[in-house]
Amino acid sequence: MTETKAANDRHGSGDGAAPHYWQGTFIGDEEAGRHLADLPAAVEAALATVLETETVLAACDALATALRDPAHPVRARLAAHLPEGEDPAVLAELGSLLGRRELTRKLRRELGSATPGRLNRADPRETVYEAWAPVGLVAHIAPGNAATVAPLSIVEGLLAGNVNILKTSSADTLLTQHLMAELAALDPSGALAGRIVVLRFPSSRQEWLRLMCAPADAVAVWGGEGAVEGVAAHVPSGCRLVEWGHRISFAYLTGDAWSDAGTLDALADDVCLHEQQACSSPQVVYLDTEDEGEVFAFAERLAAVLAARPPAVTTASAGGAGGPDPAEEAELTTTELVARLEEHLGLTRVFAAPDGSWRVMADTRSPLTASPLHRSVWVKPLPRKRLIATLRPMRRYLQTAGLAGSRTDIAELSRTALAAGVTRVTPVGAMLESYAGEPHDGVYALQRYSRRVAVQADPARFATTSCLDDLARPVVLPQPAGPLLGKEDVQESARQVARADAELYFRSGGSTGAPALSIFSYDDYDTQMHAAARGLLAAGYDPVGDRTANLFYCGGMYGSFISFFSVLERLGGVQLPLSAGPDHRATARAIIDHGADTLFGMPSYLWQLLHAEADALRAYGGLRKVFYGGEHFTQEQQRTLKDTFGIEAVRSITYGSTDLGPLGYQCTESSGGVHHLHADLHTMEILDLAEDRPVAPGETGRLVFTTHARRGQHLGRYVIGDLGREVPGRCPCGRHAPRFELRGRTGDVMRVATYFLNHRRFLALAEERGGHRGELQIRLDAADARERLTVRVERAGATDPERLREVFLAGYPELRSAVTERLLDLVVEAVDGASLDRSPTSGKLLAVVDARR
Numbered sequence: 001m002t003e004t005k006a007a008n009d010r011h012g013s014g015d016g017a018a019p020h021y022w023q024g025t026f027i028g029d030e031e032a033g034r035h036l037a038d039l040p041a042a043v044e045a046a047l048a049t050v051l052e053t054e055t056v057l058a059a060c061d062a063l064a065t066a067l068r069d070p071a072h073p074v075r076a077r078l079a080a081h082l083p084e085g086e087d088p089a090v091l092a093e094l095g096s097l098l099g100r101r102e103l104t105r106k107l108r109r110e111l112g113s114a115t116p117g118r119l120n121r122a123d124p125r126e127t128v129y130e131a132w133a134p135v136g137l138v139a140h141i142a143p144g145n146a147a148t149v150a151p152l153s154i155v156e157g158l159l160a161g162n163v164n165i166l167k168t169s170s171a172d173t174l175l176t177q178h179l180m181a182e183l184a185a186l187d188p189s190g191a192l193a194g195r196i197v198v199l200r201f202p203s204s205r206q207e208w209l210r211l212m213c214a215p216a217d218a219v220a221v222w223g224g225e226g227a228v229e230g231v232a233a234h235v236p237s238g239c240r241l242v243e244w245g246h247r248i249s250f251a252y253l254t255g256d257a258w259s260d261a262g263t264l265d266a267l268a269d270d271v272c273l274h275e276q277q278a279c280s281s282p283q284v285v286y287l288d289t290e291d292e293g294e295v296f297a298f299a300e301r302l303a304a305v306l307a308a309r310p311p312a313v314t315t316a317s318a319g320g321a322g323g324p325d326p327a328e329e330a331e332l333t334t335t336e337l338v339a340r341l342e343e344h345l346g347l348t349r350v351f352a353a354p355d356g357s358w359r360v361m362a363d364t365r366s367p368l369t370a371s372p373l374h375r376s377v378w379v380k381p382l383p384r385k386r387l388i389a390t391l392r393p394m395r396r397y398l399q400t401a402g403l404a405g406s407r408t409d410i411a412e413l414s415r416t417a418l419a420a421g422v423t424r425v426t427p428v429g430a431m432l433e434s435y436a437g438e439p440h441d442g443v444y445a446l447q448r449y450s451r452r453v454a455v456q457a458d459p460a461r462f463a464t465t466s467c468l469d470d471l472a473r474p475v476v477l478p479q480p481a482g483p484l485l486g487k488e489d490v491q492e493s494a495r496q497v498a499r500a501d502a503e504l505y506f507r508s509g510g511s512t513g514a515p516a517l518s519i520f521s522y523d524d525y526d527t528q529m530h531a532a533a534r535g536l537l538a539a540g541y542d543p544v545g546d547r548t549a550n551l552f553y554c555g556g557m558y559g560s561f562i563s564f565f566s567v568l569e570r571l572g573g574v575q576l577p578l579s580a581g582p583d584h585r586a587t588a589r590a591i592i593d594h595g596a597d598t599l600f601g602m603p604s605y606l607w608q609l610l611h612a613e614a615d616a617l618r619a620y621g622g623l624r625k626v627f628y629g630g631e632h633f634t635q636e637q638q639r640t641l642k643d644t645f646g647i648e649a650v651r652s653i654t655y656g657s658t659d660l661g662p663l664g665y666q667c668t669e670s671s672g673g674v675h676h677l678h679a680d681l682h683t684m685e686i687l688d689l690a691e692d693r694p695v696a697p698g699e700t701g702r703l704v705f706t707t708h709a710r711r712g713q714h715l716g717r718y719v720i721g722d723l724g725r726e727v728p729g730r731c732p733c734g735r736h737a738p739r740f741e742l743r744g745r746t747g748d749v750m751r752v753a754t755y756f757l758n759h760r761r762f763l764a765l766a767e768e769r770g771g772h773r774g775e776l777q778i779r780l781d782a783a784d785a786r787e788r789l790t791v792r793v794e795r796a797g798a799t800d801p802e803r804l805r806e807v808f809l810a811g812y813p814e815l816r817s818a819v820t821e822r823l824l825d826l827v828v829e830a831v832d833g834a835s836l837d838r839s840p841t842s843g844k845l846l847a848v849v850d851a852r853r
Contacts, residue, residue, distance in 0.1 A: 019200045021177040024184055024193035032199060036211040039165070043137045043215060046163045046194045050473065051134075053107065053115050054708050056158045058478045059186040060098045066182075067095030074182050081175040086147060094148045094179075098155065101501075101711055104523065107159060109437030110444035114527055114709060115680060117161050119455060119468040124533060124571045125544050127462040132450040134161035135240065136217035141231050142176070143222040144169035150176040153220060154196060155183075160449040163195045165212055170202040189476065203230060210234045218242055218449055242448045247279040247399035247441060248370055251428050252286045252382070252413060254405035258298050263404045266429025268305045270402060273432050275312050276373040279441075280400040280424070280431050283371035286382040288405075292364045296349050299362035299379040303351035306358045306375060324374050331372045332356065339363070368394045384413065388420045395421025399441060402431040463542070464668055464733075466534035474736040475679040480706035484692060485718045487516060490659055493713050494519050501712025506559035507841065508658040515841060518559075518659040521711045528661035528709075529566040531678050532654050535665025536567060538676070538733070539627065539651045541598070543571040546625065549591050551601035551609070553843045554579040559658055560630065560842065564600050580605045580843055588613035591620070598625040600653060603633045604775060604845040608833055610645060611796055621646060627653035630844050632673065632742075634763060636773040655742065657720055660707055664740065667733040673742030674727055676735055681709045684738065685717070686726055700725045700743045721746050748847055752780060753787050753823035755814045759847045762791060762808060770807040771799050775845055777836050782852040788825040789815075794833045801828040 018026040022035050023042065035042065066074035070092075079088045096102070104114050113120075116132040138157040142150035150168055154176075157164040168176055177198045184193035201208050213219050213231065218240040221231045228243050235241050251270065257263045270282050285302070287295055312323070324332060339361045342348040352359035358375035366382045367390060382390055391398065401417040403410050403425060414425045423442035426433065437444075455468060465471065485493075497519045504525050507515040520528075537543075548568060554561035561579050568575045576596055578587055587609060590596075599606055606626060610617060617623060626633075626647055633641070633650055641647045655664035655675045663682060664675030677684050685704040686695050695701035703724045706716045723746060727739035748759040759778055766772035774794030781788045793804065805828040809816045818824040837846045 019174060019177070021180055021196065021198040023195075023197060024181075024190070026177070026181070033208070035197075036199075036208060039137075039211060040215040043163045047134070047136060049191065049194075050117070051158070051161045051191050051195060052476060053117060053159065053161075054477050055187055055189060055191050056155070057100050057103055057114075058708070059183055059192055060103055060155060061100040062186045063179075063183050064095040064098035064100075067091045067098070078175065078178055078182065081173045081178050083147060083173055083175070090147055094151065097148075097152060103155075103159065104711060106437040106446070108523060110439075110446040111160075111450065113530075114523070116446075116450070118680065119453075120530075120534065121466055121537075122454070124466070124537065127457040127459045127465070129455045129457065129468045131453055132160065132446075133453045134163075135449055135451055136162060137215055138162045138164050138449050139212045139216040139219045140164060140166040141219070141221045141223070141227070142166055142168050142172075143227075144172055146222075147175055149222055150198075151179045151183075153222070154180060154198075156445045157220075157449055158192065158195060160446050162218075162449055163197075165197040165199070165216075167209070167212060168198065168200045170200060172200060174200065188478070203227075206234075213239070220244060220448075240448065242445075244441065246397070248284075248368065248394065248397045249280050249282055249400035249402070249424075249431060250284040250286055250368065251282040251402040251404070251431070252288070252387075252417070253298075253403075253428070254288045254409045254413075256406060257404035257409075257428075258287055258294075260404075263428055264302060264305045266404070266427075267302065267402075268309060269429050270431040271306065271375055271377055272309050272312070275375060276371065278432050280426075281373075282377065282400075282402055282431060283373070284368060284378040284380060286366075286380055286387075288384050289381050290383050292381065295364065295379055295381050296362045299349060299360045300351055302377065302379065303358075303360040306360065306377075307353060309358075311357055312375065328372065328374065332359075332374060332376060335372045335376065336361070366390050384416060387413075387416050391417075391420040391422075398422045400424040400426060400431050402426050402428040404428040464538050464540055466537040470735040470737055472736075474738075477679070477683050477708050480683050480685065480704075480717050482716050484687075484704065485716065487721070490715065490718060491516055493715070494659070497712050505557060506658050507557040516659065519713065520661075524661075524709065524711050525566075528681070529563065529570055531681055532563070532656070532662040532665075533567045533570045535654055535662060535676075535678065536571065536627065538665055538667045538735075539653070539670075540625070540649055540668050541571070541573070541627065543568075543573040546598040547574045547576075547594070547596045548598040548600055549576045549578050549587075549596040551578055551580050551587070551599055551605060552629070553602065553605070553841065556841050558841045560602075564629075564653065584609050584612040585616075588616050592616065592622070595622060597622050598627065599623065600627050600629075602843050603628045603631045603637070604833075604836075604838065605843050607633075607637065607775065610641070611833075614644070618645060624648050626650045629653040629656075630842060634767055634773075635672070636767045636771075640773050660705055660715060660718065660720065663705060663720075667731060667735065669731055669733045670739075673724075674739055675742070676731065676737040676739055679737045682707050684740065686724060686740070687719075689723075695725075697728060698725055702746065703740070723748075745847075750778070750780060750848055750850070752789055753818040753821075755818050757789075757812070757815060761812060765807050765811045766791075766793065766804060769811055770804045772804065775833060775836060777845060777847065777849065779837075779849045780852050783825060786823055786825055787852065788827060790827040790829060792829055792831050792836060794836070795830040796833060801830050804828045 018028050020027050020032040066072040075091055078091055107114050111132045119129040119131045122128050122130040140153045150166055154164045154166055180196045180198055213234040216239055219235050220242040221228050222244045224246045228245055232241055251267055287298060336359055339348045339350045347364050349362045360377050362379045366380050369378050398421045401422045403413050417425055494517050501521045502519045503522045504520040506518045550564055552560035552564055565577055576594055578590055581587055623645055638650045641650055652666045654662045656662040662678055664677055666675055683706045686701040687704055688695050688701050700723055703720055703722045705718050705720055723743040724740045725743060727741055731739055744760045750757050763776050766776055772793055774796055777792045779790040819826050837849050
């Protein structure tokens with residue numbers, strides 16, 4: 001039973017006896033009155049916890065999916081609360097606005113990020129942290145003529161992190177209350193329910209209106225001047241009054257455009273859609289002329305086009321338009337009669353349907369005149385030289401200008417219309433169209449419901465802190481659910497990514513199998529590069545002082561070089577984009593000539609470069625930091641880098657994968673395979689090696705990741721192929737992000753001669769007991785009598801091969817048993833590093849080469 005249904009069962013399904021929704025529960029008038037008196041305390045309690053943006057996005061996306069499905073029970077429940085005659089398709093339309101894609105785009109456009117509430121560095125080179133914070137409590141006064149406005153207004157308040165209290169008209173149904181209840185039921189944390197209150201009462205109930213507005217930090221009012229004035233009286237000093245009032249829109253046509261039949265049809269579309277009930281509907285058509293005859297002639301042509309249009313729908317529609325009420329009928333009649341009387345003065349000419357269903361009123365006077373709507377259009381002359389002077393007096397009421405003309409005309413007239421006070425310019429025929437994140441009446445709603453806040457911190461103490469929130473609290477994301485996904489499942493998902501989301505293609509290096517395709521939107525890529533940049537700061541990268549040689553592999557759709565180019569770009573760091581090339585001398589020369597002191601790259605490539613050009617680079621003496629990715633430097637290799645080349649810091653640049661992006665990062669307190677989780681992007685599980693259950697704390701298991709900040713491709717519960725264990729306790733660096741230690745890959749475990757052997761065990765024995773400091777690779781072959789395991793070690797860092805063979809047999813009981821039982825031949829050979837098998841795309845060393853297949 002959902003939370004919503006349980007609440008409905010307890011409170012009469014939110015009917016007339018319980019018309020209010022208060023923080024998860026339907027209540028009646030008496031209880032609502034008591035709660036209103038305690039509203040300040042309720043707001044303070046809700047604001048004491050942070051609302052994660054992902055919580056809002058996940059719940060809205062789930063609701064959107066339900067609303068777009070005609071057979072979904074949620075949609076069926078909500079359809080029962082639609083206004084009489086309202087087309088149920090309005091629910092699908094609402095669902096199209098609540099999807100993750102649309103809301104994420106809105107967040108990025110209006111607040112600059114998909115997680116705008118996190119205190120990240122405004123400039124990576126400074127320890128100044130900025131974020132968008134909620135204003136606190138937003139009171140929404142909803143209109144009575146648009147079913148979707150109220151719930152969307154609350155969602156905007158939630159995206160900004162606010163507590164929201166909304167008033168609907170006493171004549172409205174309980175659609176908004178039940179929509180919000182369904183939304184809250186899709187959030188298991190309960191955070192959304194705690195930030196939503198929806199009340200239904202008449203505007204005459206002034207005491208309730210006062211109690212709503214008194215503790216508010218912003219009051220959003222939808223309606224005309226009368227509605228705004230009635231609410232403004234209750235808005236306390238210092239509280240933002242956000243007016244979403246009535247606006248007037250017009251079309252403006254140049255001479256070439258108005259003679260085009262296509263322009264007339266497009267204009268008629270704008271007039272007839274929603275019967276001019278939208279603020280963006282044209283009420284006046286201006287012609288770029290001073291010739292009255294042209295005005296009258298155009299009006300007659302427009303009238304003929306309107307006469308051919310199907311009649312208006314007189315019941316409520318998805319756009320909220322219905323037939324005129326008695327007051328509107330009176331205004332229509334009066335406006336038309338006055339215009340007809342002025343025909344005798346030569347000022348006007350009226351063209352109207354016999355049944356009064358449409359009218360075109362040509363007027364020789366230019367000043368803007370409001371239309372009585374319902375397919376009633378003024379046509380007026382207005383030379384462009386007088387456009388600003390004529391329209392600017394009405395600038396407070398202007399919204400959309402639909403323009404038709406040449407490309408040059410559109411460019412010039414757009415600037416002129418904006419200068420006159422228009423906030424929105426569209427082509428004629430598209431005046432009522434919109435896009436995700438579009439400003440409304442000249443402002444971004446999310447910015448009106450937010451505050452821009454900043455924290456300045458001591459540069460010495462916060463040099464490696466990229467996000468203050470990491471030190472303050474853990475990120476809480478929705479728990480992963482659903483089946484486990486393997487590599488093939490993810491590849492199939494990639495093949496189904498919609499074209500609109502497939503903007504950037506990468507292929508993996510293929511070190512553990514065939515190269516896999518990964519597809520990203522640019523928004524997702526940007527989110528991940530910013531996350532990787534924050535992780536690099538945590539690892540000790542200094543964007544002000546470090547001079548970096550980017551030595552990752554490039555080409556063949558491999559993403560490492562491009563990704564870290566993007567990371568450095570976002571950090572504002574100095575970069576030499578060299579990439580990993582075979583000419584080690586030229587690479588070393590560039591490092592020395594341009595004063596690079598920091599190296600980015602794969603361990604195997606950096607190891608080869610440093611040893612090939614050891615004399616020159618030691619003489620240079622300027623290398624200080626190495627950040628590596630894709631593989632691991634062993635402890636012995638790191639000791640060599642520090643002792644031989646004077647390198648001070650050797651750390652992981654990131655832990656990630658081509659398909660999931662950055663997963664973890666090291667801080668200055670981390671070493672070896674220990675990383676922090678990018679907890680604002682992913683959740684992590686550690687599952688048993690043989691069963692799909694969590695391991696005990698501290699045990700090694702399969703790493704399973706669910707990414708939340710991704711558009712177009714679902715990557716939930718992805719078994720990435722790596723092994724790891726949880727590192728308990730809070731890190732000494734102070735971050736709350738969980739820590740884990742990488743313990744190799746599932747592919748590093750080999751079944752040989754009936755035994756399971758692990759590459760990491762060979763490497764540890766070679767280093768700890770054999771003194772080996774180079775690379776190590778295992779090759780498996782099928783011989784005639786028995787299998788053969790060859791340990792290939794780099795000659796430059798190897799001890800005597802026979803000595804290493806003795807170390808392996810003495811320290812690895814399973815290996816010793818296999819050899820003793822004559823099930824396996826063990827060979828150790830020293831080779832040049834260049835002869836070891838590597839991935840042709842990424843340059844990674846292949847830990848295990850199984851040639852038995």
